[in-house]
Amino acid sequence: MRRFEGQTALVTGGAKGIGAATAARLASEGAHVVIADFDEAGATETAEKIGGRAVRCDVTSREDVEAAVAAASETGRLDILVTCAGIIRDNLLHKMSDDDWDAVISTHLRGTFLSARAAQGPMVEQKSGSMVLISSVSALGNRGQANYSAAKAGIQGLAKTLSLELGRFGIRANCVAPGFIVTAMTAQTAERIGVSFEDFQAAGAAQTPLGRVGQPEDVAGVVAFLCSDDASYVSGQVVYVRGGP
Numbered sequence: 550m551r552r553f554e555g556q557t558a559l560v561t562g563g564a565k566g567i568g569a570a571t572a573a574r575l576a577s578e579g580a581h582v583v584i585a586d587f588d589e590a591g592a593t594e595t596a597e598k599i600g601g602r603a604v605r606c607d608v609t610s611r612e613d614v615e616a617a618v619a620a621a622s623e624t625g626r627l628d629i630l631v632t633c634a635g636i637i638r639d640n641l642l643h644k645m646s647d648d649d650w651d652a653v654i655s656t657h658l659r660g661t662f663l664s665a666r667a668a669q670g671p672m673v674e675q676k677s678g679s680m681v682l683i684s685s686v687s688a689l690g691n692r693g694q695a696n697y698s699a700a701k702a703g704i705q706g707l708a709k710t711l712s713l714e715l716g717r718f719g720i721r722a723n724c725v726a727p728g729f730i731v732t733a734m735t736a737q738t739a740e741r742i743g744v745s746f747e748d749f750q751a752a753g754a755a756q757t758p759l760g761r762v763g764q765p766e767d768v769a770g771v772v773a774f775l776c777s778d779d780a781s782y783v784s785g786q787v788v789y790v791r792g793g794p
């Protein structure tokens with residue numbers, strides 16, 4: 550399938566994990582992909598593998614985000630925005646610091662807002678576009694993740710509002726909410742709680758109806774579907790990618 554031939558995609562947090570798999574999937578179907586990430590070396594490495602472009606970008610910075618959108622728009626268009634940049638700073642509420650709260654809200658919620666606001670400019674002009682914002686099952690609540698859960702639930706509200714405001718310009722906005730996906734982020738959680746990543750994955754698999762944890766490519770395929778014309782009448786939705794209900 551070459552569903553994205555001639556299209557330009559901007560993927561935040563695309564250096565590794567879900568963002569890198571998404572960037573690779575979009576590129577494999579013909580998109581020119583610009584990867585915007587904090588991790589410049591990782592972004593460059595991923596971009597080189599897929600024939601895309603890397604830009605260093607902190608999604609909490611308006612200037613950085615606008616520069617990333619401008620870089621992607623140098624192709625003359627911006628068709629796809631996927632927001633994957635993310636961090637975790639888990640702790641129980643009574644031990645969660647102001648900094649832990651602010652860092653997570655700022656990266657996920659402000660970062661997604663800044664990215665969507667910047668991307669809507671060229672998309673409104675060309676009267677088409679698709680945004681996929683990465684949320685999480687944690688949006689439904691998760692012990693030790695007050696900051697992350699609040700941000701990920703907020704991203705769902707943001708996507709629904711974007712779908713209402715931008716639909717008349719031919720722009721769709723949806724969320725993908727993954728469950729346990731094998732990435733550096735889940736490896737970090739295993740390390741924090743003091744179990745091996747293998748044991749952590751086995752425990753995650755045991756709690757999942759499909760009997761396994763997810764891989765970044767499991768998410769990338771759904772993101773690609775939502776970005777594509779196959780989802781041309783789907784907007785304002787949240788698709789859970791969690792191996793179960």
Ligand code: NDP
Binds near residue numbers: 683726
């Ligand atoms: P990774 O840690 O593998 O990748 C996240 C990327 O985002 C990293 O390259 C990271 O750079 C980058 N990043 C962090 N902060 C910023 C910032 N301020 N500006 C730009 N880039 C930044 O995570 P995942 O692939 O697992 O996660 C991708 C998304 O999916 C996140 O939004 C996450 O919350 C979400 N998600 C993940 C799940 C999972 O199980 N893995 C489940 C549900 C949702 P650096 O490494 O330098 O910090």
